[in-house]
Amino acid sequence: xxxxxxxxxxxxxMLQIRLxxxxxxxxxxxxxxxxxxxLCIGQEAIPVGTCAALGPNDPVVATYRGHGWALSRGxxxxxxxxxxxxxxxxxxxxxxxxxxxxxxxxxxYGENSIVGAGxxxxxxxxxxxxxxxxxRIPVVSIGxxxxxxxxxxxxxxxxxVLNIPLIVVVENNGYVEMTPSATLTAVPAAxxxxxxxxxxxxxxGNDPLAVAATVSDAREAALQKSAPVxxxxxxxxxxxxxxxxAQQYRPAGELEGWRATDPLTLARSQLTSEAxxxxxxxxxxxxxxxxxxxxxxxxxxxxxxxxxxxxG
Amino acid sequence: xxxxVDSSESSYIRAVNQALDDALGADSRVVIYGEDVAxxxxxxxxxxxxxxxxxxxxxxxxxxxxxxxxxxxxxxMGGLRPIVEIMYADFLMVAMDQIVNQIANTRYVSEGRLGxxxxxxxxxxxxxxxxxxxxxxxxxxxxxxxxxxxAVPATPQDAYGILRDAASSDDPVMVFESRRLYPTKGAxxxxxxxxxxxxxxxxxxxxxxxxxxxGTVRAWAEEAADHVSExxxxxxxxxxxxxxxxxxxxxxxxxxxxxxxxxxxxAGRVGGFGAEILSSVVEELGPGLKGARRIGSDPVPMPSSxxxxxxxxxxxDRLVAGIHSLLKENVA
Ligand SMILES: Cc1ncc(C[n+]2csc(CCOP(=O)(O)OP(=O)(O)O)c2C)c(N)n1
Numbered sequence: 001x002x003x004x005x006x007x008x009x010x011x012x013x014m015l016q017i018r019l020x021x022x023x024x025x026x027x028x029x030x031x032x033x034x035x036x037x038x039l040c041i042g043q044e045a046i047p048v049g050t051c052a053a054l055g056p057n058d059p060v061v062a063t064y065r066g067h068g069w070a071l072s073r074g075x076x077x078x079x080x081x082x083x084x085x086x087x088x089x090x091x092x093x094x095x096x097x098x099x100x101x102x103x104x105x106x107x108x109y110g111e112n113s114i115v116g117a118g119x120x121x122x123x124x125x126x127x128x129x130x131x132x133x134x135x136r137i138p139v140v141s142i143g144x145x146x147x148x149x150x151x152x153x154x155x156x157x158x159x160x161v162l163n164i165p166l167i168v169v170v171e172n173n174g175y176v177e178m179t180p181s182a183t184l185t186a187v188p189a190a191x192x193x194x195x196x197x198x199x200x201x202x203x204x205g206n207d208p209l210a211v212a213a214t215v216s217d218a219r220e221a222a223l224q225k226s227a228p229v230x231x232x233x234x235x236x237x238x239x240x241x242x243x244x245x246a247q248q249y250r251p252a253g254e255l256e257g258w259r260a261t262d263p264l265t266l267a268r269s270q271l272t273s274e275a276x277x278x279x280x281x282x283x284x285x286x287x288x289x290x291x292x293x294x295x296x297x298x299x300x301x302x303x304x305x306x307x308x309x310x311x312g
Numbered sequence: 313x314x315x316x317v318d319s320s321e322s323s324y325i326r327a328v329n330q331a332l333d334d335a336l337g338a339d340s341r342v343v344i345y346g347e348d349v350a351x352x353x354x355x356x357x358x359x360x361x362x363x364x365x366x367x368x369x370x371x372x373x374x375x376x377x378x379x380x381x382x383x384x385x386x387x388x389m390g391g392l393r394p395i396v397e398i399m400y401a402d403f404l405m406v407a408m409d410q411i412v413n414q415i416a417n418t419r420y421v422s423e424g425r426l427g428x429x430x431x432x433x434x435x436x437x438x439x440x441x442x443x444x445x446x447x448x449x450x451x452x453x454x455x456x457x458x459x460x461x462x463a464v465p466a467t468p469q470d471a472y473g474i475l476r477d478a479a480s481s482d483d484p485v486m487v488f489e490s491r492r493l494y495p496t497k498g499a500x501x502x503x504x505x506x507x508x509x510x511x512x513x514x515x516x517x518x519x520x521x522x523x524x525x526x527g528t529v530r531a532w533a534e535e536a537a538d539h540v541s542e543x544x545x546x547x548x549x550x551x552x553x554x555x556x557x558x559x560x561x562x563x564x565x566x567x568x569x570x571x572x573x574x575x576x577x578x579a580g581r582v583g584g585f586g587a588e589i590l591s592s593v594v595e596e597l598g599p600g601l602k603g604a605r606r607i608g609s610d611p612v613p614m615p616s617s618x619x620x621x622x623x624x625x626x627x628x629d630r631l632v633a634g635i636h637s638l639l640k641e642n643v644a
Contacts, residue, residue: 035441086617097616178352
């Protein structure tokens with residue numbers, strides 16, 4: 001990382017993600033989005049802080065909860081919205097939808113709707129970056145629940161023994177779908193990384209500056225030591241697992257309590273009211289412009305539905 | 313086994329819930345586990361209330377499909393009767409080794425000294441907006457493997473009865489339920505299973521065309537049959553209910569009467585189980601088969617945009633067109 005990012009800039013980025021996702025939730029409810037969507041509301045500081053610390057060409061791999069990652073890596077908001085709306089976006093032409101979209105032209109190598117599956121893919125991207133040069137370190141985001149998938153552990157061990165620079169960001173948001181994380185995982189992610197002799201770091205995932213600083217250190221360590229680094233970011237999912245989740249499993253009052261550490265609230269409280277208002281105005285304008293563009297995009301061309309199964 | 317109780321209207325998912333409840337009640341060796349099945353009552357509600365009623369015989373697991381399914385085999389060898397829920401059939405792919413190399417081989421290779429009395433319940437298919445990794449219909453992939461029994465229930469009654477039969481089978485059963493059908497309703501007699509693994513359901517009899525189907529396409533086949541009856545075409549509709557073992561006799565008997573076969577399933581047409589059925593009928597009937605067609609999803613990953621997925625999935629229109637082209641070809 002060259003210069004540390006400013007909190008105002010990070011707040012602006014987080015706010016844009018928040019506004020986009022709140023709009024998507026309304027869109028699911030009023031039928032503009034067909035199906036469901038997984039939102040990162042409450043977790044925005046992790047993709048925003050991480051991407052602020054990345055090199056310009058570092059590839060990012062995420063999960064179904066990946067809108068924030070796509071946007072942070074540079075996917076234009078209107079393209080993301082159009083893809084989620086099932087329109088003929090420049091990302092995937094409506095083929096991927098909310099939970100599986102990608103934009104490699106921006107360095108975003110894709111969401112994934114199979115828990116844990118992004119980690120071996122990121123390992124391979126890291127092998128390619130390592131071999132082909134260009135000073136690129138891939139980042140893969142997973143949830144804490146994905147730490148219980150075998151292929152994640154196969155990949156961590158393999159990255160360690162093959163000395164592959166790779167950053168694995170584990171977003172520990174308190175829940176694995178509808179079950180509290182702690183009841184499903186014997187040992188936290190950071191401790192499990194240590195078992196593979198992988199450098200592990202922990203960070204407050206609701207503080208974008210702290211995330212940026214930690215990921216910057218992680219990137220440096222990965223490059224210097226030619227090794228994988230795991231960053232466990234502690235956060236809270238401030239909504240349902242997916243858009244239709246009634247969240248009956250939550251203890252009464254939990255969400256209200258968690259809102260006190262909403263990364264947006266925390267960041268805003270550290271800004272001057274003028275700076276906050278500037279960000280809010282800018283974010284609202286950008287998001288409504290993106291929405292208008294997305295809603296104006298055509299539906300996909302059904303005639304082309306069979307193209308791209310193979311090249312050529 | 314308790315006696316049959318009165319039929320009552322039930323949703324498909326509620327019928328699954330009742331079957332699981334009754335399976336737990338009928339056999340103390342039955343345990344049920346999966347992701348979010350116990351305390352949260354199941355992602356789709358299949359296990360609602362069961363943890364409350366049966367305690368730690370119904371439990372939540374980490375997201376570890378390979379361990380979940382492999383452990384079902386060990387638990388079955390050790391004397392339990394596990395029923396594992398895999399949230400989406402797509403996630404079975406994470407545990408292929410345990411299913412294909414382990415579970416399927418167990419009885420045969422041990423010369424019957426070991427068995428795998430276990431049930432893998434899952435749900436599958438495309439619903440509008442679902443992504444390519446949450447849309448597939450994968451039953452044919454498993455029907456290819458000897459040693460696995462594969463059921464694809466389409467009605468609340470079958471969802472109940474097949475699951476009871478699966479739970480009391482001494483061999484492994486994979487039950488592919490349908491998410492799209494979960495809210496649909498019908499009469500359900502509870503108390504016992506259907507009693508015959510692999511038996512087809514003759515949904516309606518007819519004289520001109522045999523439609524063989526299962527899962528989500530059953531209802532579309534009935535609609536298509538209604539539609540073409542207006543032009544005087546009489547369809548016999550068979551819901552296979554199981555594709556391994558499958559009711560070859562019922563299909564051959566029907567086609568020897570109608571002479572025309574349309575096989576329709578949501579799963580991919582290419583390499584689909586429809587091809588197996590067609591080949592079997594050709595082998596049995598030779599020139600007695602006057603015409604045949606297969607309908608299934610086009611050979612393309614399932615796109616998420618509803619306008620695109622509708623273009624590649626089977627539909628009532630596609631079935632109607634298939635029936636007409638089948639009979640036209642024969643006349644020409
Ligand atoms: C292999 C596989 N199993 C199960 C699922 C269903 N599923 C989707 S998200 C999820 C929970 C994931 O929890 P976590 O990894 O903590 O990430 P979070 O959703 O909290 O971001 C589950 C079980 C899936 N998509 N893939």
